[in-house]
Structure formats: C-alpha cells, structure tokens
Amino acid sequence: MGLGQDVIVELEAIVGSDHVRTAKGDLEPYARDATPLFRGVPDAVVWPRTADEVAAVLRLATRRGIPVVPRGAGSNLSAGTLADRGGIVLVLTRMTSILEVDADELLARVEAGVTTAALAEAAAAKGLLYAPDPGSRTVSTVGGNVATCAGGLRGLKYGVTRNYVLGATAVLPTGEIIRTGGRLWKDVAGYDLTRLLTGSEGTLGVLTELTVALLPMPATTNTGVAYFPSLADAGRAVTAVIADGIVPATLEFLDAKCIGAVEDYAHLGLRRDAGALLLFGDDGGADAVERSLTRIGELCTRHRAMEVTLAEDVARSEALLAARRCSLPALSRLGTLTILEDATVPRPRLAEMVGRIDEIAERYDVSIATFGHAGDGNLHPTCVVDRHDEAAADRAHKAFGDIFATAIDMEGTITGEHGVGAAKLPYLQARLGADQMALLRRIKAAFDPAGILNPGKLGS
C-alpha cells in the first residue's frame, strides 16, 4: 500500500517539497469532500502551481499506474473528488490568477483554482456578469465548476456553465497539454473538446486554465415571492408564466417542509401556512424588469397564490433570495446527516415529481423536504437523519434509489447539476443504458489509457 519513497521524491522534485504532503494528519482533510458518508484516504496530496507541473505529475502517474484525483475546493456533493483507490489528490487551489477580464471581448481568462465568486467579482468590477451561480460559488473553483458543468439559480434564462466556457487548457492523463477553443464565440474546428471536458468530472483531463464568456451586467435585478396552497398550484403558475412568453432569470421553489425549516432557522417572516413558496426574479432594464415581475405576480394570483410580494428594494430582494440559499443549512440543522439530492424532470412535471417524492419518503419512513429550480425542473430532495441511526440512513438510501428511478420514468435524470461522481455511478446505467455506458468507457480509454485519472468515477 501507499506510494514508494521514490515516487514521493519525484513528486517533490516536480512541485517542491512544500507542496507534497503524506502525513496522516495532512491527508485526513482530503479524505472527504462535501458528500456525506463517502470517504477515501489518499496516499499523498500534491499542490501544483502550473500546467507543466500537472503534466509532470500525470506522466509519472501514468507510468507508475497511480490514481490521481483532481480537486478544487472539494465542495462537490457526488463524491466526485474522492480518492477511494488511494493515490494522489491533486489540489489546484494554488492556481488562483485571474489572468484577464476583457470588457471589449466580453471574456475572462482564469486559472482553474480561482473561486467562482472571485471571478464574478472581478467581472462585476468591470461592469460584467459571469452568469453561472452555483450555490457553492463562494468556495467552489471555476475549474471545479467547469469539471462538473455547475448549474445554479439562473439556468433557464442563462443556461449552465457549459454555455459560458469558450476555451480550456487541459492536461491529458498521458501528460500532453492541450488548448481547446479560445476567445471565439464561433469555432467548429474539431470535435467539441471544450464541451466534452466540461462535465467530465476530472476523468478525462485536468483543467488548468479556462476562458469564459461574460455578459454586460444587467442594469437592475428584482425579486418577488408568491405563496401557494400547494406545489401543484405553484407548478401551474410556472407553466402560465412560460406560456406568457416570460423566461425569468430566477424561478425557485420551496415545499412546505422547507418553508418551515428556513423560517425556524432564519426568521425571515415566511408564511408557514403555505404549501409552497415560489421565488421569482428577473434582470435587465428597469422598466422591463418591473413589467416582467408585475406580470408574473398577476399570473401567480390568477393561479391561486395566497399572497404575492415584490421586493421594494435591493436589500429585501437579497433577503428573499437568502430564503432559497439557506434552505440547505436550515434543513441540515434538523439532524446530523443531510443527504442532498439532485433529480431533474421536465419542468411541467415538477409538482408531480415532488408528490412522488413525498410518497416515497412516507413509504420508507424518512423525512424528505424538497426545494429547487422550478424554471428548469431541477429538484433538490433533501433527507435529514441521525448520523448514528444506520437503519434510517439505509432507508434514506433506498428511498433515493426509488426517486432516481421515478425521475428516469418521467423522462428526467439522476443528476441535473451535482454530477455523477462515485455516489451516482451505480444509478448511471439506468439513465444511459448499456450501450451508452460502454461508449463512455471507450471515450475514457481514448483519453486515459492507463485509467489513472479519477478512477471509479465517470467512464468506469
């Protein structure tokens, strides 16, 4: 077990001895990511500074057959950065340069370890918007966001991370450094490797630099909230909004259990008698935003909303968004083990899906609250149990198996934005079928003949 001393010496020669750690206490923080219950202790943690250093590490690993798990902030929820076969965790958090933010070209170029929030702030300082806004954005890295094709609250109007990646520098497992795409909105020279790397979860290459598209910052943003007797009513209101020709920037929901948990936690003054809360927001010119939100409010009222409120100022707008953003911490307080999931269904079937989730939870005698993105059908059913109650954890596990199967039955998917990782791999074939699984394995082998890069994840 473990890496030979010769390997450690070689790693130290590549990145410097300060940037290789093998002591038990240094490895422990890298034995987990943000996924509960999953754990895998690496043999070494290595912090490279450049793509050349990454290439040298990967060449060594391919030559010696050593697993390498690339990692940004480790904030993923799919056990995607778990060294469950030992080997090296390659942490990219020293690569934090924002290389450029170009307002003329509407793009930024950053090293992979820059946090998404830092990129967004650098863009905002030049009056530009980096649109992807995953919940983890204050800690998660751009490299990690691209590797998982992170989503967020603005998916319907703005699309997800893949829509914003213009180019990447990636190191292949065999050590070649490739540059895909670039500073161009249109480029069809070759297979779309930029998009293939996006969402490949560190199994095809290590991303070291990204070029991303920015947008002019919308002049104004505003938010409103509507309470409904039931999620089915909220679902009908969402359908009516889309049918009215409105694609708002934000369209989020909380079910009744989430509303209660958030109110207990944050005391925002939410209505506890509602069956569902719909949070809606839009951005753009001030008059367009006001018109859009007013119209959404009218449509909510027409579809049985108990109450509709538009935020009268930015502070109140932020407070409303906080209700959605704190759903997870609010629910997490209810137990010692929180399992947050990520099933997705076609938008019109959202309320139906939440109904099915509630039935499944009841059947398995676990408590599952659901919040998520009503605009794109991306649900986050969340189960909270006592960490020491193994029977309950087991029932939760089985309940989620049923939830994924139900999502697939409804033409949905097992993960909308969190990724497959080690956690969802057992469910992937049910979604993709055997032929597509075999194809993923052949693609993986085309990039990683020795199978050293994030083994046991996508492509395995």
Next chain:
Amino acid sequence: MGLGQDVIVELEAIVGSDHVRTAKGDLEPYARDATPLFRGVPDAVVWPRTADEVAAVLRLATRRGIPVVPRGAGSNLSAGTLADRGGIVLVLTRMTSILEVDADELLARVEAGVTTAALAEAAAAKGLLYAPDPGSRTVSTVGGNVATCAGGLRGLKYGVTRNYVLGATAVLPTGEIIRTGGRLWKDVAGYDLTRLLTGSEGTLGVLTELTVALLPMPATTNTGVAYFPSLADAGRAVTAVIADGIVPATLEFLDAKCIGAVEDYAHLGLRRDAGALLLFGDDGGADAVERSLTRIGELCTRHRAMEVTLAEDVARSEALLAARRCSLPALSRLGTLTILEDATVPRPRLAEMVGRIDEIAERYDVSIATFGHAGDGNLHPTCVVDRHDEAAADRAHKAFGDIFATAIDMEGTITGEHGVGAAKLPYLQARLGADQMALLRRIKAAFDPAGILNPGKLGS
C-alpha cells in the same frame, strides 16, 4: 470497385428497393455538395426512413468495411458530405416528421431531415423562436445543422446551434441506437455526448432525431444600417456598442467590394462611396429595441459613421437584412467559381483581419471581398474567379492558406461555422496541434472502430 450485388440486395432488404440507387445518373447528384471543386462519386445512394433502418445499414457497413457518408441537404461548404472514398451516401431527407412543438416545455422534437426553416415555422406558429439561423436554413436540415454546429446571424446574443440541442438520437457506426440528453435544461449524467455529436460532422454517429430548445418569440425586431468611411471605423463602433453594454441580436458587416456587388445585383439603394456597411438589429420589447437601436446609431455616428438609418417598418427591415443575405449570390455573379470561406478572429481584431485579407488578395492577384458577422468575428472572405482559369484558382487556394494561417496567428480559427469536412482537414493540425489531432483520432476510433463513417473527414 463498387459494392457487390449481395450488398445491394441487403441494402434493398433494409430500406426497400425504391430507396437504393446505384445507376450512374442517380449517383451524380450526390457526387457533390455545395463546396466548389470537390467531387466524389458514391457507389450507392440510400434513403432510410427510420433509426432502425440506419442501424441496419451501419451494421452492414461496419461488417463489410464500406464507407458511409451521412447527408442532409448537402448544402455544406466544407466538402463534409463527399463520398470521396466511394461507398454509400446515406440521405436522411425522408425523415421529415416534426414530432412535437411544445410551448409549455419550450422545445421541439424533430426527425433529422426536417429543414431548419420548417422547424422555425412550426415553432413560430406557436409563438416560439428557434434561434439558430444559418444562411442555408431554407434548404439545410436540422440534422445537418446539428452535425456541423451551424451558426448564423444571431451568434453573439443567442449563441450557435450547440446551445439549442437538448437531446439527440444517434446511431453509432456499429449499429447501437443511443439517446443522449432529453427534455431537460440541466442534465450532467455522463459525458456530454449531445455536444460531442454536435459539430462532429457525421463522423461519430448518424443523427436521426433531435430535441431542441425554443424561446418565446420576441415581441418586435428592428434593423438599422450605418455606413462608414472604413472597416476600421466600423470595428471601433462595434467595440463601442459592446462596451456600452449592448449585445444586439444582429451585427453584420459588408466591405466596400461587397457593397458594390450587392448594389449591382439587388439595387437596394446602398451607398457606394462607403468603405464599410454595418447592419445592426435587435429584438425584444418594443421600447427596449427602440432604445437599443437608437443608442447603437448614436455610437456609430460618434465613430465616424457617414450615415445611419433605422428601418421605419418591417418591410424595410427585411430589405436591409436582404443586403446581407444576398452578399453571396451577388458576389457569385462576378465569376464562375465562388470560394466562400469562414475564418474567425476575436471580435476586436476584425478590421485588422480584413486588412490582412486585402493584402493577401493583392499579393496573390485575386479579388477577395469580405462580409460576415461583426458581432462574433466570423468573417466570410469570398473569392470569385473564372472556373476555367486554373492558375487563378490555384492562387486563390494559396491565398486562403495564408488567410487561415493569419487567423490562427491572431488567436482565431480556420472555421467558425462551416465545418472542417474534407476541405479544411489539411489546415486543422495548424489550429489544433499534433496532440489534439491524435486525441481526435482516438475519440473517432472509440465511436467507429472500423472507420466506416464519413472517412477522410474529422477524426482522420
């Protein structure tokens, strides 16, 4: 040479004898696509009706090592559907069902042979917009547009075809039928095969059905035109527009040679004394569009525009767009051989690139006029020569070689939207490098172990 009679019999058994043609006169129309100078006669033309028939043809082809070239309308400009190694041209134009247009879900599902215009019309009938609008859209198919990741006039604001493909049914060369993606805006279960197939130019699989995203139809659209003393002035105006936070739907340019050719051809009343024409358009709410176009007009005037006119009605707006859309036919009249190219550079370097193109044209003593997409730096330098003047055609060929090299030097690419095909393959390594070329070949082999699907194109 040719296919054995046993193969023909088997093909007839799969698709019916009416849908297999091998007579010389029947093959000739499929020996060319829209690319001048390129030609390759197939041994058979086959028109399948279903994915199952496509699968049976491909299984046969893989078993017997027969090249298969998938083809929609054959309107591509990169010799991408050329049977230059003989074999079967597989024409998908019998697969023309629009399976659904769903206004609640903002999506359509179509067979691959539906024309892009037919899809756009079916969407418009339900108040929805299919955003990609390549110049070929009245004849080209959705399958072909996805296979080439077609662009168009709305690339900067709306993105290209890849941004609108939600899911695909594809037949692998070995006969498996896979379904990627689906009715979802967020789905990260597996590698992004949907995007990998998009732009793969029929070398990885045969697309038989596509699910595409639609948008609410914008309430209004309007267009304006500005004349400038030089393209450099027009380029500075474009930069000023973007810097002002405006990302208009359309931002097209014609150089002086194009203006003259279009005016000779269509008598639209264009100003012949201008060095460049900038066509700008936007869509959305009426007040927002008016504000946007008025502001663009002001910025053009501030950057030395000789004249700025906003279209006063829809008919005039259409007439202005026609000036851009008829650039190619107008130029084609000037000779008997038209070579339309597709180099792309970062947007701020557009005028510089056109200057370089003019220098190159002069050096090789050929006439090259340039029009294109100022919003996304996608240029269409167009050379017109006499078909019988082989020396001129040869000089044109060399000039384009220099143009591609120049585009790459300027961090651009050899093709923004037309594709690589057989025509650009000789230039691809200069853009991608040897390591990435080798990777493309390994990916190709992962899909197509026998190398039967569109051989000699991408991935070769």
